[in-house]
Amino acid sequence: MSLLTVHDLRVSYGPTEIIHGIDLSVERGEVLTLIGLNGAGKSTLLKAIAGLLPSSGRVEFDGNDVSRWRGARINRAGLAYVPQVNGVFAGLTVADHLELARHFRADRRGLQDEILAWFPVLGERLGQDAQTLSGGQRKMLSFVMALSCEPTLVLLDEPTEGVAPVVRQQLVEALHQVTERASVLLVEQNLDTALAVGGRCLVVERGMIVESGQITELAASGVIESRLSV
């Protein structure tokens, strides 16, 4: 059985339907990448799966029907979510964030320290207000927070958006580490990063899935390129 199964998911903001009945599944140990133009609805889809937006349809995670669960309960069942924006708490220090992330998992301090070691720069800034971190450092912190709960599935919304090439490289390496520990549902606009991660890929357009296949094949056949050019 798949780790995550989404069936006929629909999400609306007010009267406007943004996600028009999406089906997808993520297997255990798999990486599934979502690609699509700006405004296609990728972030909306991830938020709905994480239980942060009301939706209709059916979401099953790890054998449970979580369609009506709140985000907190879904997280405790083993699903972590890294948002595209607003991934830190203004006014709280980096150390506060790390403490928050292991509140329910006091026994996993070792795990968190291990993940933190991937990003030495964070360890030097424990007392800093997270809001004042650079964009790349905030992405790193989100990463560490999400993984501290030892999730079985991680939803990552553009984890390398707007960061410098070196930092992107660092994050891609971290992504590789993540894929060894958990299943991943990744939103990634950067084709090189997506190819580096590999796996299966879905192309999202106007709230629907229009293509699916192995990312290497979709990229080689030019499908992704043509879908991403307006």
Place this chain on the structure above:
Amino acid sequence: MSGVLATLLPVDSFSVVALVATFVLVALGLHFSFGLLGVVNMVHGEFILVGGYAAFQFQDWLGSPVWGMLIAPFVAAAVGALCEWTLLRRLYRRPLDTLMVTFGLSLLIRQGTQLRFSPNPRRVRDPIGGAGHLFGYNVPWWRLVIVVAAVVLVGAWLLLDRTSLGIRWRAAVVNPDLAESMGYSVSRARTALFAVGCGVAGLAGALLAPLNTLTPQYGLRFLVNSFLVVILGKPGSMKGLVIAAAVLGGSLGIMQFHMSTVSGQMIMLLIAVVAARLRPLVVARA
């Protein structure tokens, strides 16, 4: 020090301090519901009312208002949690709707109080009574209790704010979606924060009852000043709240000494308006 102050400000200095403490006490509850949660909380005054009448009720039953003062915050917190749980939790981020709902609730609680206790004024006894001299000031003991209570409550909140519970509450307030996605039940945190605010308002109402006459309008007289203090101090900022209470309560206390209460209040409002205009400049420079 006290001599200099007395020459500069020929006023009853301790009563000014007590008034500042009163402003802090009544505004503290609103710091939670309005400052942190963004509920335009028109029912805030009624939790002060609930506290005041709880003190009165226990005085009636047991002969001393002290029990009521100890129990009042829990009564008010329970009523507050019920309001949040049944009505307000659906309305966060919809300030106008919270205004209407809390306005309705305030009418309900006021009318209920009137039915139960009649509109006649009631008195709560001063549990200590008397006054003494402290550092050359004339200090009515109960007002000293008010000052100590304000200091203790602000201090307690500042301490709690640094604990892991305080950090979790702050996280739920500043970024509810992220907190939720990390496993924190934001709705539970909001209920708790709202209830704490109501409990603090109830305590304020009980402690201030001996200095006032209790009528069903008892809470209303504190509502405007509470909003002034929280808004002027910048909603969500405890430091700002204390400074605003000092500015507003202090100016009212000094004015009251030199002129009538009404003119004093008008001048305080004027100061509030001017201070609100100046605050962005001051903050930008700081």
